[in-house]
Amino acid sequence: AACRVIVHVDLDCFYAQVEMIRNPELRDKPFGVQQKSIVVTCNYEARKLGVKKLMSVRDAKEKCPQLVLVNGEDLTPYRETSYKVTELLGEFCPLVERLGFDENFVDVTEMVEKRLNQLQQSGCCRVRVSGHVYNNQAINLHDTTHVRLVIGSRIAEEFREAIHASLGLTGCAGVASNKLLSKLVSGTFKPNQQTVLLPESCQDLIHSLDHIQKVPGIGYKTAKRLETLGVRNVCDLQAFPSAALEKELGVSVAQRIQKLSYGEDDSPVTPSGPPQSFSDEDSFKKCSSEVEVKEKIEELLPNLLDRIYKDGRQPRTVRLTIRQFSATDKWFNRESRQCPIPPHLIQKFGKESSNILSPLVDILMKLFRKMIDVDLPFHLTLLSVCFSNLKDLPSSKKGSIGFYLKQMSPPSGSGK
DNA sequence: TGGGGTTAT
């Protein structure tokens, strides 16, 4: 039975790397990428001096007065670079799944099988591992699972080399038999290194997590509920009675996370393909009048429309999301309203010079009034516009030829 | 605590 071989690729402090490419002068200085009052990430120079991810600008400047800050509120350069990485991996193998802007899972099982066959036909069964082996575990070349994972480590090295050669980016990789383990193991040696996990060390890896919330798939809410059950670490979760867990969290979540606690994860690598939605948001201290709301929306829309135009598909749904100020529990209170985009407006998405902007603003303001009684005082701290339910144009209308293919100038001569 | 994303219910 051939095991799966999954590679998790995780770029080092991604936004900071993109900024260093845009401005090489930053290279040897400690610097951070700022969004509002937060340093969302920083380079390793800054990390040496005590700056951490998601630190407030105040704390960061206190720790490190020389810290240079770059505004990173416009994600365009990061998004574009991110898709270049995904596309590059897609040239090796079709099964590439994005996780955020800086991580990708690649199912390399087929590539491994092919190389394994070539190796066996050449009569040579020796393969050298690339990078670290978790726990420094000895490799047994008579164990075909070991051999497969070692071949995976070679492929991971090729991925990282390709990303560095063509995009100038460094990152980590983890190689293991499923997504969960590949992700966990990729973080074990940190900048610009890679690690392979052999099955015998799986329990050591999963038990090295000190809190259950470090298990990808167990988030804030589930961790809190588990805590009320007395479940604090991976051992607790493994040992907890399944029936009681299912009663608290529902069968689906309970069974999934309990398997995760054993390092088991049968979820497939699902190719991400083009994005399912395009959104743009802005947060602020205060927005409390209809006129301000309209101004904010008018700021968000042009950027979004441009991205949709470049994508080539047409959205069928538009959504407005708001966050209302609340002193307690600042983080959770988002509401949204969405509606279909009227067909006559959908048509205008692919075309320039059509005035699609003001009708969209009107629709979004109607959605706003469904959430907020504008005759009463209100206090917003965030506005977000999202286009989703993207449909390809009829193929006669040119545009998206498929995600991975570059847009090419049309051949001379007629297309009938 | 930003500015994005996804899937399940």
Added chain:
DNA sequence: ATAACCC
């Protein structure tokens, strides 16, 4: 439409 998850 919301709630959970991910970065």
